Amino acid sequence: MEASKVVHAIYNDDDVLMAAVKKVKAEKHHIEEIYTPFPVHGLDKAMGLAPTRIAITSFLYGCVGLTVAILMMNFIMIKDWPQDIGGKPSFSYLENMPAFVPIMFELTVFFAAHLMVITFYLRSRMWPFKKAENPDPRTTDDHFLMEVAVHGNEKELSSLLKETGAVELKFIDKEDTH
Amino acid sequence: MASIVLIILGLIGVSYGFWDSHHYKTVDDVKVLLAEEAHHGDGHGEAHGADHGGTHATAGHHEADAHGESDEHAEEGHHMSHEEHVLHQIHNRPWAALYVGAFFFFMIALGVLAFYAIQYASQAGWSPVLFRVMEAITAYMFPGAVIVLLIAVASGTIGHYNIFTWMDPEVVEHDKLIQGKSGWLNMTSFVIRGVIFISGWALYRHFSRKFSIAQDNADDNKNFKKNFRISAGFLVFYIYTESMMSWDWIMSVDPHWFSTLFGWYVFASMFVSGITVIALITIYLKSKGLLEFVNDSHIHDLAKFMFGISIFWTYLWFSQFMLIWYSNIPEEVTYFMTRIEYYKLPFFGMLAMNFIFPLLVLMNSDYKRIPWFVVMAGIIILCGHYLDVFNMIMPATVVDRWFIGAPELGAVCLFGGLFLFIVFRALGKAPLLAKGNPMIKESEHFHY
Numbered sequence: 001m002e003a004s005k006v007v008h009a010i011y012n013d014d015d016v017l018m019a020a021v022k023k024v025k026a027e028k029h030h031i032e033e034i035y036t037p038f039p040v041h042g043l044d045k046a047m048g049l050a051p052t053r054i055a056i057t058s059f060l061y062g063c064v065g066l067t068v069a070i071l072m073m074n075f076i077m078i079k080d081w082p083q084d085i086g087g088k089p090s091f092s093y094l095e096n097m098p099a100f101v102p103i104m105f106e107l108t109v110f111f112a113a114h115l116m117v118i119t120f121y122l123r124s125r126m127w128p129f130k131k132a133e134n135p136d137p138r139t140t141d142d143h144f145l146m147e148v149a150v151h152g153n154e155k156e157l158s159s160l161l162k163e164t165g166a167v168e169l170k171f172i173d174k175e176d177t178h
Numbered sequence: 179m180a181s182i183v184l185i186i187l188g189l190i191g192v193s194y195g196f197w198d199s200h201h202y203k204t205v206d207d208v209k210v211l212l213a214e215e216a217h218h219g220d221g222h223g224e225a226h227g228a229d230h231g232g233t234h235a236t237a238g239h240h241e242a243d244a245h246g247e248s249d250e251h252a253e254e255g256h257h258m259s260h261e262e263h264v265l266h267q268i269h270n271r272p273w274a275a276l277y278v279g280a281f282f283f284f285m286i287a288l289g290v291l292a293f294y295a296i297q298y299a300s301q302a303g304w305s306p307v308l309f310r311v312m313e314a315i316t317a318y319m320f321p322g323a324v325i326v327l328l329i330a331v332a333s334g335t336i337g338h339y340n341i342f343t344w345m346d347p348e349v350v351e352h353d354k355l356i357q358g359k360s361g362w363l364n365m366t367s368f369v370i371r372g373v374i375f376i377s378g379w380a381l382y383r384h385f386s387r388k389f390s391i392a393q394d395n396a397d398d399n400k401n402f403k404k405n406f407r408i409s410a411g412f413l414v415f416y417i418y419t420e421s422m423m424s425w426d427w428i429m430s431v432d433p434h435w436f437s438t439l440f441g442w443y444v445f446a447s448m449f450v451s452g453i454t455v456i457a458l459i460t461i462y463l464k465s466k467g468l469l470e471f472v473n474d475s476h477i478h479d480l481a482k483f484m485f486g487i488s489i490f491w492t493y494l495w496f497s498q499f500m501l502i503w504y505s506n507i508p509e510e511v512t513y514f515m516t517r518i519e520y521y522k523l524p525f526f527g528m529l530a531m532n533f534i535f536p537l538l539v540l541m542n543s544d545y546k547r548i549p550w551f552v553v554m555a556g557i558i559i560l561c562g563h564y565l566d567v568f569n570m571i572m573p574a575t576v577v578d579r580w581f582i583g584a585p586e587l588g589a590v591c592l593f594g595g596l597f598l599f600i601v602f603r604a605l606g607k608a609p610l611l612a613k614g615n616p617m618i619k620e621s622e623h624f625h626y
Contacts, residue, residue: 059541087506098500 004174005150009166010143014040017144020164021046032147035139058116065111069104184595191588195272208261267576272585273333273340274575279589282567283597284322289452290315298409306621307471309612311460313387317604318597320380327372344433356433375419382412393614420445431574435513446491451563453483454556461549474547475626481546492533520578524565531562
């Protein structure tokens with residue numbers, strides 16, 4: 001559930017940010033989101049985010065690609081029109097398999113790669129003409145922004161965030177920003 | 179202790195192999211054997227066929243076999259009866275079994291040496307904690323290589339040309355193809371090349387170990403820099419000599435056949451089994467509490483290498499197989515015809531063990547951190563690469579009279595025992611942490 005009111009705490013160093021995340025988590029405040037200009041190693045662990053399952057989807061897509069390749073060539077080359085092309089044995093799939101391996105390999109990689117990328121786009125809601133969700137343009141350059149939910153504890157929260165090294169604090173009503 | 183038991187067991191197995199094969203002294207003995215087999219085949223063909231991997235199940239099969247042999251005669255141009263061929267194959271078996279075992283363990287040590295040189299030349303930050311393990315494994319390289327060369331030479335001098343037919347002057351006399359290659363394939367240059375290869379590798383191994391030990395208590399990085407330079411030089415030397423070694427020591431068992439990517443293929447095989455052995459010994463030592471600075475990220479990296487190089491090996495195996503299968507040129511394709519006809523199980527079994535198994539087992543990132551998972555995958559990979567060497571040597575020497583029995587297992591025990599003995603003795607000679615290495619701090623804190 002999204003809080004109606006949030007605080008945006010801005011940091012200008014990723015080490016300070018990491019320490020702040022650990023502290024805020026220890027105080028049991030809910031971190032809604034963190035915006036950074038580059039990947040901060042270990043941030044997902046500190047925030048306690050669940051590991052990604054995108055590699056598993058990719059493996060399954062690869063299996064689909066392999067199946068497509070096998071079924072397609074089995075139908076075309078063996079079942080539908082088993083022509084003698086240069087003496088290659090088209091009596092069964094297995095006998096002619098080495099010739100199909102390059103296609104099987106490529107289709108596996110093709111399916112695994114492309115479907116995984118599309119899955120990534122869908123899951124992270126990215127597409128052309130999508131309205132950017134960035135609360136502060138500086139976070140794409142050299143600032144880090146932590147968004148923490150506020151439940152009427154503004155005073156306590158602002159002193160805590162100040163303590164962690166935030167250079168700027170902004171209390172915002174969520175409805176306005178979206 | 180266990181290694182000595184293995185050596186003794188191995189010696190028994192190997193000598194049993196020689197004794198057993200020399201039961202059959204004359205052509206007449208073989209005639210009796212063949213008649214017996216034919217009789218067996220009539221009586222209970224199924225069981226017999228299964229016993230011997232379906233290689234000589236029925237009398238009918240033997241007729242076909244004889245035809246194949248006579249084709250070969252025409253090609254080689256000298257006349258030998260079927261029984262003489264069989265006798266030769268029976269006598270070849272203990273030699274070939276010994277050679278396969280010796281080459282397999284030598285190849286592990288040489289693969290580790292190449293891996294070690296790459297770690298130095300690329301200044302890898304993760305691996306210095308494993309340097310002492312690698313150095314210990316490469317201690318087997320020199321004796322192992324000398325043993326392989328000695329067996330190869332002995333098979334042509336003491337034995338009756340049991341591994342390399344081109345060493346037999348009688349064969350060469352009637353064989354235009356081998357005559358054409360005799361500029362390369364002759365005993366003198368074979369030995370000279372072998373000595374050059376071995377001494378080059380051994381020199382690198384000797385000096386890099388020396389500098390590595392010297393670096394432990396040095397107050398500057400001079401030894402490390404020297405090691406970096408000789409590693410880069412060694413890698414250049416290695417890639418040439420490894421390629422030529424694979425022509426000499428492996429490919430020339432089939433002197434009528436050639437393949438251009440064979441050197442790479444043998445390299446991939448030795449590289450992946452070398453890395454696997456590093457992982458296995460590291461896990462073993464860690465379980466004994468001797469390598470507390472090795473964490474599961476190091477194991478993870480080694481497992482990644484095992485996974486990646488297994489696939490690289492498969493890529494080369496398939497590239498070699500598919501190009502020859504596709505064009506189906508008679509002079510090249512006999513190589514695979516023999517293997518598919520008589521070695522179906524080892525030939526395709528090794529593909530499953532070296533590719534499908536590691537592909538599925540080592541793909542998951544979490545599994546690569548679990549020691550028993552890596553050990554299990556490692557054992558399968560090693561067995562698979564033993565079969566790989568087996569498939570390279572055996573079809574050329576014993577053809578359809580192969581079996582993995584006392585001579586083969588004996589050779590594995592013998593050289594496995596020798597390998598473990600030398601490696602663990604070398605492990606005891608230096609501290610297990612190369613503490614003077616400038617990259618050691620990074621390596622100790624390595625995590626992925």
